[in-house]
Amino acid sequence: MRLIVGISGASGVIYGVRLLEVARELGVETHLIATGWARRTIEHELGRPAAEVTALATASYHPSDLSSPVASGSFQTAGMVVLPCSMKTLGALAAGYTADLLTRAADVCLKERRTLVLCPRETPLHAIHLENMLRLSRAGAIIMPPVPAFYDRPRTLQDVVDHFVGRVLDHFGIRSGLYAEWQGMGPEAVDEP
Known part of the structure; x- marks a missing residue:
């Protein structure tokens, strides 16, 4: 399986x-496109050299290499995830503006009807952000903001990250084992008036 991974400069x-x-x-097999700001953000937020992160991918491409x-x-792939997806990237996609890789x-994923998961990382959202998300959803993209789930009772930041990453991979049919599937709370949890 081939998966394209985009990392924008969003937090x-x-x-x-x-x-x-x-x-x-x-x-x-992963094909990474990390923007210049993504590389800077990796170094700032994670304290890791960007080259160490790009080396995790099977192949890595410069954003200007069209x-x-x-x-x-x-080039056959299972699709693409942009994680995180900046509002700049989201806006460009919503407008059909493809100035970088x-x-x-x-x-390409949209036009070929391949799975495209966009994980916008911004808050609060204004009307243009929301309209861009709706436009892309109508075009076939899956809009999946990185919102933590608490039903599995995460104890660490790693638990929160793993749960979300596992859910993203699910959209490509990749079972990661990063989280436990929801099994319900049982009928005794419901208190109806």
Whole structure:
């Protein structure tokens, strides 16, 4: 399986990095596009050299390299995730503006009807953000903000990150074992008036 992974410069790069780590452990072929700001954010938020993170991917491409394989629909992939997805990237995709490889690869997924998961990391959201998300959802993208789940009672930040990354991978049919499936609370939990 081939998966394209985009990391934009938004806060929350820990999610994209963890996805690369897990994909590598599972033997998933990853093709990474990390923007310049993503590299800076990796170093700032995680204290890791960006080169260490890009080395986690099977292949890594410069955002200006529009001649790379992931720029073409003939390069077969399971799809793409942009994690995190900045509002700049989201807005460009919503407008069909593909000036760099990250937006071009995502646009290819849309046109080829491949799975595209966008994980916008911004709050609060204004009307333009919301309209861009709706427009992309209507075009076939899965809009999946990195919102933590608490039903599995996470104890650490790693638990929160792993749960979300596992849910993202589910959209590509990749079972990661990073979280336990919801089993319900049982009928005794319901207190109806």
